[in-house]
Amino acid sequence: MTTPSRALVEDPLARHHPVSFAIFALARQHRALAAALLADCGLFPGQELILMQLWEQDGRSQKQLVEALKLDHSTIAKSVRRLENSGLVVRTADESDARVKVVSLTAEGRALEERTKAKWRELEEATTRGLTEQERRQFVALAAKVVDQLG
DSSP states (O other), X not given: OOOOOHHHHHSHHHHHSHHHHHHHHHHHHHHHHHHHHHHTTTOOTTHHHHHHHHHHSSSEEHHXXXXXXXXXXXXXXXXXXXXXXXXXXXXXXXXXXXXXXXXXXXXXXXXXXXXXXXXXXXXHHHHHTTOOHXXXXXXXXXXXXXXXHHO
C-alpha cells in the first residue's frame, strides 16, 4: 500500500478532521482533472452529467434532471442555460403543461457523446489507477455508505 498524500497527513485540518478533509481533497483533485479533460470537449464540470442523462433519455424536464442528479433547481437551470447557449441543447415548453421546460439534445449535443464518454473513461482510469479491483469496490461501498448517512 502506498503512503498517503502529505497534505492528508500534515495539514492541520487533516489532523483534526481526517475524513472530511480527505473527501474535500479528493473532490478538489477529481474536479480539477475533470475540468482539464472536459475542456477539450468545450464543457465545464457538471455539464457532462446533464448531457449523459439526455444521452440515456432525451427530452427530460428540468425537474427530472434535478431529481436524477440530486442537484438544486437553480444549478440545473444555470447549467442548462449554458448548454443551450453553446448550442448543445434546446429548451421547449411541454405540450401538456407550458410551465414545464423540456430539455432536448441538438445534433451538436449528440455529436459530443463519444468524446465526452471517452474523457470520463480517462478520468475513471486516472482516478483508480493503482487500486485493485477489490479496493475499487470497497471505495464505492464506503462512499455509498457515507452518502446514505449524509442524505
